[in-house]
Amino acid sequence: MIDIHCHILPGVDDGARDLVQSLEMAEAAQKEGITTIVATPHHQNGSYNNEKGAIEQDVDFLNKQLASAGIDVKIAAGQEVRLYGELLEDYHQNKLLTVNHSTHMLVEFPSSSIPGFAEQLLFDMQLNGITPIIVHPERNAAIAENPDRLYKLIKNGALSQVTAASVNGLFGKKAKTLSSQLIESNLTHFIATDAHNTTSRSFGLAQAYNEIHPDYAAYFQENAEAIFSGRYIEKEPPQHVARRRKFLGIF
Numbered sequence: 001m002i003d004i005h006c007h008i009l010p011g012v013d014d015g016a017r018d019l020v021q022s023l024e025m026a027e028a029a030q031k032e033g034i035t036t037i038v039a040t041p042h043h044q045n046g047s048y049n050n051e052k053g054a055i056e057q058d059v060d061f062l063n064k065q066l067a068s069a070g071i072d073v074k075i076a077a078g079q080e081v082r083l084y085g086e087l088l089e090d091y092h093q094n095k096l097l098t099v100n101h102s103t104h105m106l107v108e109f110p111s112s113s114i115p116g117f118a119e120q121l122l123f124d125m126q127l128n129g130i131t132p133i134i135v136h137p138e139r140n141a142a143i144a145e146n147p148d149r150l151y152k153l154i155k156n157g158a159l160s161q162v163t164a165a166s167v168n169g170l171f172g173k174k175a176k177t178l179s180s181q182l183i184e185s186n187l188t189h190f191i192a193t194d195a196h197n198t199t200s201r202s203f204g205l206a207q208a209y210n211e212i213h214p215d216y217a218a219y220f221q222e223n224a225e226a227i228f229s230g231r232y233i234e235k236e237p238p239q240h241v242a243r244r245r246k247f248l249g250i251f
C-alpha cells in the first residue's frame, strides 16, 4: 500500500518529533502493509513552513536511516500546502512539491472554512498543470455544513482525499458519516493516513480499506499508485450528497 499523506519527517512540523519517532512510525506502517509513504510536511499553515529543497534533503536522510535500520519502507517527497495567495508564484519559484514529483499536489483549507479565493486558485492551479487534491474535506466545517461546497470544486476538476482515521470513526460519528457520503457520491478519490505519530494520530490505512466496500478500496488503492507513478486517475462523475431530511421538522 502507498500512503500519500503523512507527517513522518523528523522535527519539521507537528508530526514525528525526532528520528526515533520517524523510525517508530515507519515500523508501524510496515506492520500494516504500507510499503511507500509520501512525506508531506505542512507548508504555509500559519505554524510551519517547509520548502521543497529542505524536504527533499530530509527525505534522502530518512531513507538512508530506514535502510540502515532494516525497515523496508520507502519515503517519497511531498508537501501539504495550505491554500495561499502566492501559491502559484512559489510553485514557479520551485518552492513547492507535488506528490512524488507528479502533477498532483496536496492542498489544505483552514479547518473551519473555505477561503473566498479557493475556487479561482484551484482552477488556476489546473491551468498551470497541477491537479489539486483537497485533503480531509470531511473535517472541514464549511463542507460538513454544506457538502455542495465540495461538489462544486470537484466538478471543476479538483480531487480530494479522506483520512483513514475519519473512515475508522476516530474523529467521531459526523466525520465518519460524511466520509461515507463523500465516498459514495464520488466526491473523494483517495484515502490516506495523515499520520502524525504512532499514538493519537497513527496509520489505520488497512483498517480503513476494510471498513469500506471492496470496490472502493480497490479504486482508492489504484488511484494512489497511479498518481505516485505520475499517471492520471479514472474518475466517476461527482454526485450531490443527499441532504438529510428532517423528521417532522423535529430533529
Ligand SMILES: [Fe+2]
Binding pocket: 005, 006, 007, 080, 194
Ligand atoms: Fe496532514
